[in-house]
Amino acid sequence: xxxxxxxxxxxxxxxxxxxxxxxxxxxxxxxxxxxxxxxxxxxxxxxxxxxxxxx
Numbered sequence: 001x002x003x004x005x006x007x008x009x010x011x012x013x014x015x016x017x018x019x020x021x022x023x024x025x026x027x028x029x030x031x032x033x034x035x036x037x038x039x040x041x042x043x044x045x046x047x048x049x050x051x052x053x054x055x
Contacts, residue, residue: 001033001036001037002033005029005032005033005036006029008029013027013028013029
C-alpha cells in the first residue's frame with residue numbers, strides 16, 4: 001500500500017498544505033496510507049458487530 005501511495009505525485013497533496021507557508025505536522029501521504037490500511041479493518045469490525053447483533 002505504501003508503494004502505491006508513495007508513487008502518487010506531490011501535486012495531488014498540495015491542497016492539504018496550510019496557507020501559512022508551512023507543511024502539516026504529518027505528511028499527507030503518511031495519513032493517506034494509514035487511512036487506507038485501517039479502513040478495511042473498521043469495515044470488517046462493523047460487519048462482525050452487526051452479525052453478532054442479528055444472532
